[in-house]
Amino acid sequence: MPVLSPGGQDICQTPEDWRRGPVETIAIRTGSRVEAVDITGQVQDVVSKSGAKSGVAVVCTAHTTAGVTINENADPDVMADVLDTLGRLVPKSGGYAHVEGNSDAHVKSTLVGHSVTVPVEEGRLQFGTWQGIYFCEFDGPRQRRLMVQILSAG
Amino acid sequence: MPVLSPGGQDICQTPEDWRRGPVETIAIRTGSRVEAVDITGQVQDVVSKSGAKSGVAVVCTAHTTAGVTINENADPDVMADVLDTLGRLVPKSGGYAHVEGNSDAHVKSTLVGHSVTVPVEEGRLQFGTWQGIYFCEFDGPRQRRLMVQILSAG
Amino acid sequence: MPVLSPGGQDICQTPEDWRRGPVETIAIRTGSRVEAVDITGQVQDVVSKSGAKSGVAVVCTAHTTAGVTINENADPDVMADVLDTLGRLVPKSGGYAHVEGNSDAHVKSTLVGHSVTVPVEEGRLQFGTWQGIYFCEFDGPRQRRLMVQILSAG
Numbered sequence: 001m002p003v004l005s006p007g008g009q010d011i012c013q014t015p016e017d018w019r020r021g022p023v024e025t026i027a028i029r030t031g032s033r034v035e036a037v038d039i040t041g042q043v044q045d046v047v048s049k050s051g052a053k054s055g056v057a058v059v060c061t062a063h064t065t066a067g068v069t070i071n072e073n074a075d076p077d078v079m080a081d082v083l084d085t086l087g088r089l090v091p092k093s094g095g096y097a098h099v100e101g102n103s104d105a106h107v108k109s110t111l112v113g114h115s116v117t118v119p120v121e122e123g124r125l126q127f128g129t130w131q132g133i134y135f136c137e138f139d140g141p142r143q144r145r146l147m148v149q150i151l152s153a154g
Numbered sequence: 155m156p157v158l159s160p161g162g163q164d165i166c167q168t169p170e171d172w173r174r175g176p177v178e179t180i181a182i183r184t185g186s187r188v189e190a191v192d193i194t195g196q197v198q199d200v201v202s203k204s205g206a207k208s209g210v211a212v213v214c215t216a217h218t219t220a221g222v223t224i225n226e227n228a229d230p231d232v233m234a235d236v237l238d239t240l241g242r243l244v245p246k247s248g249g250y251a252h253v254e255g256n257s258d259a260h261v262k263s264t265l266v267g268h269s270v271t272v273p274v275e276e277g278r279l280q281f282g283t284w285q286g287i288y289f290c291e292f293d294g295p296r297q298r299r300l301m302v303q304i305l306s307a308g
Numbered sequence: 309m310p311v312l313s314p315g316g317q318d319i320c321q322t323p324e325d326w327r328r329g330p331v332e333t334i335a336i337r338t339g340s341r342v343e344a345v346d347i348t349g350q351v352q353d354v355v356s357k358s359g360a361k362s363g364v365a366v367v368c369t370a371h372t373t374a375g376v377t378i379n380e381n382a383d384p385d386v387m388a389d390v391l392d393t394l395g396r397l398v399p400k401s402g403g404y405a406h407v408e409g410n411s412d413a414h415v416k417s418t419l420v421g422h423s424v425t426v427p428v429e430e431g432r433l434q435f436g437t438w439q440g441i442y443f444c445e446f447d448g449p450r451q452r453r454l455m456v457q458i459l460s461a462g
Contacts, residue, residue: 023362023427023429023434023461054177055303055305056212056303056305058364058425058427060425060426060427061436062435062436062437062439063436063438063439064378064379064380064386064436064438064439069264069267069268070218070268071218071260071263071264072218072260075252075254077250077251077252077253077257078218078252078257078260080251080252081250081251081252081257081260081261082260082261082264084250084251085244085248085250085257085261086261089243089244089397090393090397094393096385096389096392097385097388097389097392098383098385098386098388098389099385100383103385103386103389103393106379106380106386106389106390107389107390107393107394109379110377110378110379110390110420111265111419111420112264112265113267113377113421114377114378114424114439115424115425116268116269117212117214117269117271117425118214119177119212119214119301119303120303121177126177126301127216128215128216128217128218128299129216130217130218131216131217131218131268145436147427147434149363149364149427149428149461150461151305151363151364151459151460151461152305152461153177153303153304153305153306208331209457209459210366210457210459223418223421223422224372224418224422225372225414225417225418226372226414229406229408231404231405231406231407231411232372232406232411232414234405234406235404235405235406235411235414235415236414236415236418238404238405239398239402239404239411239415240415243397265419266418266419267421270422270423271366271368271423271425272368273331273366273368273455273457274457275331280331280455281370282369282370282371282372282453283370284371284372285370285371285372285422305459306459307331307457307458307459307460
């Protein structure tokens with residue numbers, strides 16, 4: 001069940017291909033073990049390229065030691081507080097059964113969630129004033145991939 | 155990128171307009187700093203107005219200090235326990251970096267989630283016996299908005 | 309608002325019926341109070357039966373003392389760590405208001421979430437290498453139901 005293109009390049013080149021082709025991917029490189037990356041612009045690019053006017057964008061992590069969330073995009077301290085609090089609730093060392101040393105990252109992935117679903121109107125992601133989409137890295141730094149599926153309304 | 159109509163009134167008046175127009179909005183007024191508001195009836199009204207028979211309703215908060223969840227709608231103590239437990243895990247004062255004093259609300263927003271996606275059949279939201287949709291206020295009281303996007307199945 | 313067929317059997321028999329009929333259901337029997345059940349194969353069966361080629365599958369619990377998540381499907385210790393950590397954060401006895409003795413299960417349901425939305429391409433659920441879908445039982449053992457709604461892309 002191949003999901004992601006080698007190297008993470010765009011699989012589809014045109015709106016026509018996109019509608020017939022596999023789900024779109026976004027590739028990012030994280031720089032720390034725990035980090036929040038604002039991917040709002042990249043998701044909007046996928047929406048724009050799709051030609052979709054009205055519907056939703058479903059944005060999914062392809063990894064089980066990461067998550068996707070929507071939170072404030074004005075003050076970076078907000079996502080820092082989110083990540084710090086998760087680290088306090090789910091510490092890196094905690095008598096876990098899984099022996100790879102990243103159980104905390106798996107737990108955080110379930111708490112934060114695998115995807116977000118964002119309304120689209122007139123070809124634009126629809127947010128409240130302060131909302132942005134964040135990829136949450138919990139076991140980096142790594143090369144990471146997200147999947148974006150666009151669904152039309154009506 | 156305007157999202158919400160001034161005053162939160164309905165933007166679209168008919169099913170025909172609705173399919174062409176912006177995502178629907180629900181306006182609510184919360185009464186406490188932390189509170190769960192049952193919005194099931196308002197979401198069903200949006201579904202009914204849309205004319206959609208089969209698909210899903212995606213219900214999103216437009217705010218980053220609030221969330222949306224599905225939980226028991228029979229005994230109000232259930233949502234009280236949910237909110238109390240969140241308050242214990244993520245206290246209001248906790249050495250946060252964000253200086254607005256509402257970091258706990260942002261963290262809870264990510265834990266609870268920005269949206270729920272509910273199946274629709276024969277024009278009705280599909281739930282198990284005890285399920286209802288709750289808007290979770292974490293930094294009220296305030297005027298709040300939700301976005302509802304309807305997607306058809308098939 | 310009837311949701312689930314008696315006994316949890318499939319309501320629709322063919323892709324044609326499926327498109328006209330109610331949302332599909334998956335029935336499972338859990339064996340412990342707290343347990344993670346890999347339902348990936350059953351969800352793929354629903355996708356295959358639907359005939360859908362490209363879109364998403366929305367997988368929802370019909371219960372408020374359970375959740376649905378995506379996490380690692382290779383080492384069972386991962387989901388064990390997730391459930392153990394949730395049990396530490398939200399203990400069974402905690403001075404809850406709800407008198408049925410299962411408030412912890414309701415809180416975990418909101419933390420984990422009511423549904424997952426998974427991309428579909430070429431009739432297959434699209435995952436990263438290690439991802440699978442888990443039904444999270446928090447107040448079993450019981451007979452449980454999930455709803456699966458398929459939405460087409462484009």
